[in-house]
Amino acid sequence: MSKGYDNPSYEGNGKLDTYEKEDKGANGIQNGGDKQFVNEDDGKREKFSFRQLWLFTGPGWLMSIAYLDPGNIESDLQSGVVAGHRLLWVTFWASFLGFLMQRLSARLGTVTGKHLAEICYESFPKVPNVLLWIMVEIAVIGSDIQEVIGTAIALFLLSKEKIPLWAGCVITLVDTFTFLFLDRYGRRKLEFFFAFLIMVMAISFGINYGADLPPQGEIAIGTIVPGCTGCNKDWFLQAVAAVGAIIMPHNLYLHSALVTKNDVDRSKKSTIRLANFYTSVEAGISIGVSFLINLIVVSVFGHVLHDKTYGEINARCNAKNWYPEMFNCTIDSNTCVATDNVDADLYKGGIALGCTYGAAFTFIWAIGILASGQSSTMTGTYAGQFAMQGFLNLNWAPWKILVITRLVAMAPTLFVAGFTNIQTLTGLNDILNTVMSIQLPFAIIPCLCFTSSRVHMGDFRNGPIQKIIICLLSIIVLAINMIFVFQYVSETVPNKWYFLVPIVIYFVSYFIFVGYLAIYLFICLGFEQLTKFQFLRRIYKLEPFLEQTLDIP
Template sequence: METEREADLLEEEPPQENGVIQSTQGLYSSTSPPASDDEPFSTYFEEKVPIPEDVTQVFSFRKLWAFTGPGFLMSIAYLDPGNIESDLQSGAKAGFKLLWVLLGATIIGLLLQRLAARLGVVTGMHLAEVCNRQYPTVPRIILWLMVELAIIGSDMQEVIGCAIAFNLLSMGRIPLWGGVLITIIDTFVFLFLDKYGLRKLEAFFGFLITIMAVSFGYEYVMVRPDQGELLKGMFLPYCENCDSAQMEQAVGIVGAVIMPHNIYLHSALVKSRQIDRGNKKEVKEANKYYFIESTIALFISFLINVFVVAVFAEAFYDKTNIEVNAKCNASGSPHTDLFPLDNSTLQVDIFKGGVVLGCFFGPAALYIWAIGILAAGQSSTMTGTYSGQFVMEGFLNLRWSRFARVLLTRSIAIFPTLLVAIFQDVQHLTGMNDFLNVLQSMQPEQCGALRAGGLALHSLPKLCVLPGELL
């Protein structure tokens, strides 16, 4: 039945005007009918940002500003607590040696985001809607379940990061389980910021990215990493004397950077601008500006990740527990017992990372680190929920209110995290982060989803005015 339905869609001739094939938004929207006015449903697209007319210039900063927003929301996934933990462990375990993996993963991520954005602009559908249209029921449901697992796994990392940040900022007065519960509440509050306007919501995300840049940039300036070693590690694809621990960390970097659900998110976010898909010039222009914006956004996220890697590579690579214990004891840190009196290599995570920064560089470094982690967790929590909304709409034609969607994903993510926070210690909580990073690097659903996007290209000559614009 699915195959027959797709064949019927392909055979329908699009409307023409003056000999030009017009955009067939109606055909595409058949997979995702608009919500009725009385339906308690809202998405990121309650308003669309107008694009200023400027026919005289090849490049316009006014137009770039109008297109700025989706790429920065997308880049949040490159800065979530899972990424930060992967960065600090990369620096502590391998020094600067794995920076080239981070650079390569970010470049691959940019290419995937470019394809996702172009898919949304050219077809008028986001990736989940394309998968709905191209795949029969069983593969589509399997793909949806895999994406949902990725979203839930990412959500767990964000909850863990926020809980640890609250614990550090309160000097332990807020227990980990308390931080988990606070995260439930503030997520609901922040998610309704778009009621005040789409651009204000995007500005809020920009503010959170700025907090991360300032926080981790401060740590970078305090530590003053060796710039020569940094550049060598970034551009020399080699890991001298690396063992299985460093190789596992390299896999974790890829899993932390290339997030499956982020591809779905970006293909949906680009629909928030007023673009006439029947106008080839406008579509080409949108693709150009979205690519520029995505490049800038991912460059900023890459710099922030480099800040974290470099800080821990310079200050804590090859440090032993007994060295850190002595330093923390001398500084009067209440967390000295985290580091046993032995000569084993220091093992760090988001929590210990803040502690050792406080021991070596003063309390300000600890608090600023915690603020950066909190900003990372809060921002990625919101974009993760948007991803879940788009994925559920596209794959299942199921339209839930945002409240119901957040309640479901939060409950699934928080239940196991809360159990660990109550009955185990912080090491077990951050250990979940490490496991989730490696797990997400092995999920193959990106390939299946992008194959669906490729199949959609074969439909474009029949269904769209712009065959080939996705390439």
Template sequence: MDSDQEEQQIERNAGRERIPPQETYETKVEVPDEPDKLFSFHKLWIFTGPGFLMSIAYLDPGNIEGDLQSGAVAKYKLIWVLLMAHVLGLMLQRLAARIGVVSGKHMAEIAYSYYPRIPRLILWLMVEIAIISSDMQEVIGTAISFYLLSNGNIPLWAGVLITICDTFTFLFLEKYGIRKFEAFFCTLIATMAVAFGYEFVRSKPEAGPLFTGMFLPWCEGCGTQQFLQAVSIVGSVVMPHNFYLHSALVKSRKVDRTRRAKVAEANKYFFIEAFVALFCSFIINVLVVAVFAVGFYDKTNADVRYQCYNNTNHMPEFYKKVFPNNTDPAESDIYHAGVYLGCAFGVAALYIWAVGVLACGQSSTMTGTYAGQFAMEGFIQIRLPTWKRILITRSIAIAPTLAVSYFS
């Protein structure tokens, strides 16, 4: 029995006939049939896009908060964990992309063919829970950025509601073609790089300890707090629903799967693109770790409060009172991070930080929506319009988030 017959037998045992690959994209990017070369920048450009969309999951507000807390509790000592998490992520993303390229199906579609109904539904529910949980921190991160940009005039609960409308607006870009849609996401990544790069330059971290922490897999003097932070770094970087997303995104390229050489070529360029995208993601994450290793490590609330009142920063008065006058470790979250930057480097640093966080929240929110859409289409064979998908997942995510933001 050959492999094709074995696959058909597995599908019959699972209680259903083989389903053809779904047309995830109405139009696909044409891949020119050029003579085979070892490497071509033109071909790389054709395949560039899915990897950068995938890499946004490595740059969501949860990752940013994990980065700044890593700098606050361990300085540069856990950057090697961040590096290893990105390497692990690259290996797994490569496998996910290969599945999509070789089979023409994404992971959820393949699961539909190979799993019986009950395990398949359980898998789908697990993916949906992961997406909704991720969506909650993306929503609150976006709401915090609106709060900072408006100097508190847009309360958190209002920012949460705004995220519903603006996500619908950005998703209309898909109508202009997949390449323009991908370019928009890349613009958001560039916005993060510029915003966090500015904070990095202003902070002036030490290069020696930073590179030591990046390549020396050791954490001298670390305890339970640092260990838990290392675990949270891996958990925030490697997210399972992102593999479903990546395996579907690669279907946007029109690969001739009847020719083995073309499949191998697509796998090669998708891997190179994923490597470049995750390298950029890693650098952006390191920028955030370094900034708050300087700003929060071994600092108390009183230390930061002193900077707020004694630096010439033009900060609104209410921001200067955010950090309490006590000797507890400096509070480290996205909101307090923005206030610290404004106190230390001027109010412009606060607004630039908020713009970077806004780019994180908006981009990761949209990719989460697509991951959920692909999972639903594959696992249970239901295809919803994008706006309905947003309405369902965002409503579930917003209900608890809105309650927390309103009463906090």
């Protein structure tokens, strides 16, 4: 089996090969700018090119939308309500960890010309491969439901409750086909459109931020200084939830697929090296922007709702005559106590902004949520398309995959929207964040496997220090997510045997599968002595490691 960088170039939008007919350096990278890189093929230096970075711009911004989906925005909101600005450092480091994982995912696609799902199909036997596909599709559908809920709530607020929640769900289903139609006119146009939606989010949430500037010193300290002074159980659970909400499992599959559309000459190591650099820079910029938007949301609600009681917010609503019943604890349908600290979700948070700054700020908030839901809708569609195509080796038309994933996601959402209330619908986000946390190992472990493998990445595999750092950080992230899952299950599942037995059976099977993937990870990390065991040769595809034999004692 040939190493990744020997694979033929992948047809796409045109990136590195765009300059085949223009002035370029010896490695196929356009010269320009003022920062230089060493071309190891001939010892020459290549300058940093903003024009080349522009040509690589697109996949990272589409990927970063997952960091701004309605589930993340609600997690930011709740982080601000629960802990003020003191958990901003969690959002920062979670975003940084997300960048490290996205960088690995992008490197895999750039070096091999194949995306993560395709390599899973080639590298795992049929049963583990199908199980991985199911887990990824569950993550895609869970994310899809969050996006539908976010869009429905935004339309509910913008129409002053004239568009019912179920109708908002149907509208979301229809407009996804509109975006797919836009994609037929070129991926670049779709990338520009989503960049516009990110700008709408930044402006919308930024207006709320500027309405009454939060204490800038507290925000800076909360972002830079890790700590938990005076924290309680709610703070800890919110910090764990924030990590789980930001790092999305299907996003690793998505990013690895999007970068394969870059046209790279994989016969030259220097070209691949610079391609890896530009994709990393683009991913870093896009995730940095998404972090700033997340920071704004946390800061706004940390300033408006942290340590505020239902009685205080109700007084604001009465003064503005804006949804005076929302935080009124004397109404039987509101299960709250006036002296308790307020809690919030996407809907109540928007109302609280209107009660604090004026009705217009509820609508401004809703516009931002609408942009969040609409933009993340299409990235979820792409992730589902790439997963199905890669894991099952299918080449269905995108609209067929869209119909299947959308209908599966829409059925439970429509049921809840049609037969329950807004509180139940918004409460689904907690369940869905738990679902995302459960699926995370099935993206992180395969990504670590293949980016550390000499068989798949050749000279571009993770180095020893990088392997140690990434593996340790991944263990921390997975442990944090499991804490969140078990805490949520223990608090919500009734203590009855007929509930507990299926859950125990599921998690035993779950950890057996995670262990199966972990053994393969050890082989990819360099413990190739394991390939000597006949039992492992029967349950894994180890032929590539045996064909490219190292001196195994």
